[in-house]
Amino acid sequence: MATVQTALPPAxxxxxxxxxxxxxxxxxxxxxxxxxLPALVLLGALVGYPIVYSVIRSLFDAKGDxxxxxxxxxxxxxxxATLIALxxxxxxxxxxxxxxxxxxxxxxxxxxxxxxxxxxxxxIFMPMAVSFLAAGITFRLVYDQDPDRGVLNAVAVxxxxxxxxxxSYPGARARQGAGAALEGDGHGGYTTSAAASPGSTVxxxxxGILPAKLPKDSVQAAPAxxxxxxxxxxxxxxFRPGGGGRPGQVDxxxxxxxxxxxxxxxxxxxxxxxxxxxxxTFRFAKVPDGSYKVxxxxxxxxxxxxxxxxxxxxxxxPAIMAAYLWVWTGFALVLxxxxxxxxxxxxxxxxxxxxxxxxxxFRRITVPLLAPVLSVVxxxxxxxxxKVFDLVYIIAPGPVQQNAxxxxxxxxxxxFGGGNNQGLGSAIGVVLLLLVxxxxxxxxxxxxxxxx
Amino acid sequence: xxxxxxxPAAVAVAGLAMTAxxxxxxxxxxxxxxxxxxxxxxxxxxxxxxxxxxxxxxxFKKVLQGFTDATGAKTDFVSTGDNVSTVIGTKIAGGDAPDxxxxxxxxxxxxxxxxxxxxxxxxxxxxxxxxNYAPVWKNYGxxxxxxxxxxxxxxxxxxxWYSPTAFANAGVTPPTxxxxxxTDAKTISDxxxxxxxxxxxxxxxxxxxxENIYLSQAGPGNYDKLAQHQIKWTDPxxxxxxxxxxxxxxxxxxxxxxxxxxxxxxxxxxxxQVFGDSPKAxxxxxxxxxxxxxxxxxxxxxxxxxxxxxxxxxxxxxxVVGGGDAAVVLNKGKDKAAGMALVKYLASPQAAAxxxxxxxxxxPNKAVPLTDYTDPTLRETAKSIxxxxxxxxxxxxxxxxxxxxxxxxxxxxxxxxxFLRDPSNPAKTAQTLESAAAKAYQx
Numbered sequence: 024m025a026t027v028q029t030a031l032p033p034a035x036x037x038x039x040x041x042x043x044x045x046x047x048x049x050x051x052x053x054x055x056x057x058x059x060l061p062a063l064v065l066l067g068a069l070v071g072y073p074i075v076y077s078v079i080r081s082l083f084d085a086k087g088d089x090x091x092x093x094x095x096x097x098x099x100x101x102x103x104a105t106l107i108a109l110x111x112x113x114x115x116x117x118x119x120x121x122x123x124x125x126x127x128x129x130x131x132x133x134x135x136x137x138x139x140x141x142x143x144x145x146x147i148f149m150p151m152a153v154s155f156l157a158a159g160i161t162f163r164l165v166y167d168q169d170p171d172r173g174v175l176n177a178v179a180v181x182x183x184x185x186x187x188x189x190x191s192y193p194g195a196r197a198r199q200g201a202g203a204a205l206e207g208d209g210h211g212g213y214t215t216s217a218a219a220s221p222g223s224t225v226x227x228x229x230x231g232i233l234p235a236k237l238p239k240d241s242v243q244a245a246p247a248x249x250x251x252x253x254x255x256x257x258x259x260x261x262f263r264p265g266g267g268g269r270p271g272q273v274d275x276x277x278x279x280x281x282x283x284x285x286x287x288x289x290x291x292x293x294x295x296x297x298x299x300x301x302x303x304t305f306r307f308a309k310v311p312d313g314s315y316k317v318x319x320x321x322x323x324x325x326x327x328x329x330x331x332x333x334x335x336x337x338x339x340x341p342a343i344m345a346a347y348l349w350v351w352t353g354f355a356l357v358l359x360x361x362x363x364x365x366x367x368x369x370x371x372x373x374x375x376x377x378x379x380x381x382x383x384x385f386r387r388i389t390v391p392l393l394a395p396v397l398s399v400v401x402x403x404x405x406x407x408x409x410k411v412f413d414l415v416y417i418i419a420p421g422p423v424q425q426n427a428x429x430x431x432x433x434x435x436x437x438x439f440g441g442g443n444n445q446g447l448g449s450a451i452g453v454v455l456l457l458l459v460x461x462x463x464x465x466x467x468x469x470x471x472x473x474x475x
Numbered sequence: 476x477x478x479x480x481x482x483p484a485a486v487a488v489a490g491l492a493m494t495a496x497x498x499x500x501x502x503x504x505x506x507x508x509x510x511x512x513x514x515x516x517x518x519x520x521x522x523x524x525x526x527x528x529x530x531x532x533x534x535f536k537k538v539l540q541g542f543t544d545a546t547g548a549k550t551d552f553v554s555t556g557d558n559v560s561t562v563i564g565t566k567i568a569g570g571d572a573p574d575x576x577x578x579x580x581x582x583x584x585x586x587x588x589x590x591x592x593x594x595x596x597x598x599x600x601x602x603x604x605x606x607n608y609a610p611v612w613k614n615y616g617x618x619x620x621x622x623x624x625x626x627x628x629x630x631x632x633x634x635x636w637y638s639p640t641a642f643a644n645a646g647v648t649p650p651t652x653x654x655x656x657x658t659d660a661k662t663i664s665d666x667x668x669x670x671x672x673x674x675x676x677x678x679x680x681x682x683x684x685x686e687n688i689y690l691s692q693a694g695p696g697n698y699d700k701l702a703q704h705q706i707k708w709t710d711p712x713x714x715x716x717x718x719x720x721x722x723x724x725x726x727x728x729x730x731x732x733x734x735x736x737x738x739x740x741x742x743x744x745x746x747x748q749v750f751g752d753s754p755k756a757x758x759x760x761x762x763x764x765x766x767x768x769x770x771x772x773x774x775x776x777x778x779x780x781x782x783x784x785x786x787x788x789x790x791x792x793x794x795v796v797g798g799g800d801a802a803v804v805l806n807k808g809k810d811k812a813a814g815m816a817l818v819k820y821l822a823s824p825q826a827a828a829x830x831x832x833x834x835x836x837x838x839p840n841k842a843v844p845l846t847d848y849t850d851p852t853l854r855e856t857a858k859s860i861x862x863x864x865x866x867x868x869x870x871x872x873x874x875x876x877x878x879x880x881x882x883x884x885x886x887x888x889x890x891x892x893x894f895l896r897d898p899s900n901p902a903k904t905a906q907t908l909e910s911a912a913a914k915a916y917q918x
Contacts (some may be wrong), residue, residue: 102549157728198665232667263646266645266646266647266666329736428884444878
């Protein structure tokens with residue numbers, strides 16, 4: 024043991040000079056080893072052993088009893104879910120670190136000369152103090168589909184409704200089956216199935232509206248009176264509260280639908296327009312003889328705009344990335360800001376004296392001088408992005424989890440989250456390790472260079 | 476599955492935190508009362524582990540107190556949190572095994588038994604079970620011909636919850652057949668309210684929908700075979716059940732928010748959409764635990780929220796998909812004899828009566844008089860479970876390997892979510908289910 028050796032008799036005095044020097048250097052080496060030993064043991068137990076064991080475990084099957092060679096790796100690269108995870112991780116690595124470093128640089132340069140930059144940096148940095156879990160839960164709410172809960176959709180819906188008139192009867196539809204007078208017109212509206220001619224009258228029964236949501240001026244529906252030379256009709260809610268109405272006919276207790284836009288069409292061309300009254304009746308007067316169709320255009324019934332499906336299969340990964348940006352921008356900003364503060368002012372001033380524009384100073388002086396800091400930030404983010412797990416796990420709802428999957432999450436899902444295949448999980452872990460290694464090597468090289 | 480109630484990640488993690496604290500704080504109920512019954516087990520202490528917390532734990536402790544009164548043995552309840560099998564596994568490995576564990580899933584009973592952790596139940600308990608329980612409950616407690624588990628608490632997952640106001644407005648009454656339910660659904664939807672709220676964002680309500688339809692349409696025999704994967708998911712009965720389910724899913728008008736809305740609705744929200752302050756639907760299907768969600772919306776079960784049994788599909792028997800918490804005795808426990816005595820006590824109608832009076836409990840024990848249930852809603856569920864007798868079947872997805880039947884984002888949950896998104900091809904969905912099942916059952 025090393026410890027025993029150091030306790031050996033001290034070097035004999037009066038030996039040749041070389042031997043003493045050699046002996047001293049050997050003793051220094053031994054001392055170094057003794058001091059390094061606890062750290063090495065710890066590293067070995069906590070880092071070395073798990074890596075080696077993961078590699079070994081990845082060569083065995085789910086239960087760990089049978090050696091399967093590279094089968095797990097083969098499964099990994101042929102399994103659809105894992106491939107999606109791999110692809111998403113790649114997208115993350117390509118997009119997020121670059122974007123974050125860029126935003127960090129931009130904010131750092133912009134705030135550099137602002138008086139309140141410390142306060143500003145503090146605010147941007149604050150999300151770093153929030154755990155990913157809490158950030159994930161918050162963002163899941165932010166992205167909620169229901170405009171009453173998700174703030175983003177609340178904004179989207181308000182903006183949309185400000186520019187588009189909302190329909191008077193969203194979601195209402197024509198009575199189908201027995202008593203149906205209307206059929207779809209192919210554009211989301213309705214048209215009468217039978218032809219109408221002057222002197223005839225139509226009953227247009229609609230369903231799917233809560234009586235409580237009818238306009239206040241709506242009253243008991245009235246069957247329209249037939250008039251010579253006019254097409255008349257009633258648009259009404261063909262449903263009596265408590266049930267019991269006759270489908271397609273105006274019954275007592277069934278209310279008219281006021282303010283419905285009605286069109287009269289002949290051969291596909293609109294020839295007249297009308298609006299229904301409080302009892303649902305409408306009238307097209309002075310209609311020449313012929314065969315017509317009565318149309319209820321889609322604009323009456325268009326379902327309310329429900330906002331953007333942020334957590335749908337298409338947008339879920341960008342949405343999670345945005346949450347990640349929110350958390351990590353502070354990190355990039357503070358590091359790059361510190362680098363910026365340490366830049367030699369005289370160089371920048373010299374450039375300005377020489378007549379360089381702000382953009383030129385930024386491009387040619389600031390960025391190259393900041394390059395070491397930028398690359399540290401970038402590489403650190405690459406490593407961090409590769410192991411992103413919690414945000415994806417929390418924000419992505421069950422049905423789209425696979426669309427948002429990343430390797431770290433897939434590794435957990437496969438090993439513990441139901442898959443119970445720790446062989447395959449270890450294989451994913453090893454692949455993840457291999458992907459991180461280049462970034463690690465880069466970082467270590469840089470540390471070394473800056474150390475020497 | 477118990478874990479299911481806490482699916483949103485937030486709650487899941489909060490649950491973990493609670494587990495951590497709950498594990499530390501086992502409380503001991505000392506047998507203070509004087510001998511009403513015998514004191515045969517005086518000086519013994521039985522350690523009981525279970526998933527229960529809060530009110531359920533308090534009620535179960537009353538039952539344990541009853542045992543103490545009857546025998547003189549002290550009891551000590553330890554809460555395991557949601558993940559029973561991990562906690563118990565750790566405790567056994569650490570030499571600190573409880574005597575009795577209340578296991579919430581049939582799959583876990585089998586896992587414990589095949590790990591060799593369980594003590595076969597004594598012949599006295601066996602006799603009680605044979606006498607007072609429908610054989611199906613004994614079967615679910617039996618592994619390889621040996622009775623290991625006593626089902627103490629049952630749950631009913633064949634309840635369709637509805638808002639009486641919505642039904643009154645639409646002029647419909649609780650249906651007795653599936654076809655009638657779908658007709659009523661159309662009427663409700665005509666009245667301006669979507670008929671059903673479906674919690675499609677969590678996959679498990681969809682599996683429960685399927686299981687009820689399948690159990691009623693294909694019968695218990697096929698149900699058992701499918702649960703064991705003895706018939707394939709491509710079997711015509713499965714395709715037929717999926718077609719039935721798909722015919723419902725296809726009608727966007729019947730579902731709150733349409734199919735897309737359903738996929739963005741988690742279970743608690745699906746209950747809120749029916750019983751919340753601005754209702755969007757008239758009914759929601761899920762198990763008896765919906766009552767808990769109803770109460771948390773400050774609505775009253777029985778007046779604001781009622782249920783009817785899931786109706787019979789295509790002339791079959793009405794399905795009763797159930798579940799339950801089973802008591803098992805660990806063979807590494809310190810006081811197995813006293814543990815066995817506790818299980819025997821739990822098999823008695825007296826033990827069940829204590830919790831039935833406290834509420835929030837139904838017993839599969841036939842000998843428990845229905846008058847013991849103070850809550851009329853629970854009395855109905857208890858009646859339907861006991862009346863169903865041998866027709867009760869456990870949740871199929873709970874019996875399947877977790878990778879297939881119990882994991883968000885994969886297996887049956889995910890495939891049925893895809894089916895909800897696009898219900899046009901039941902045969903293809905069956906095919907996908909089969910290939911996922913084949914992989915999971917083999918692993």
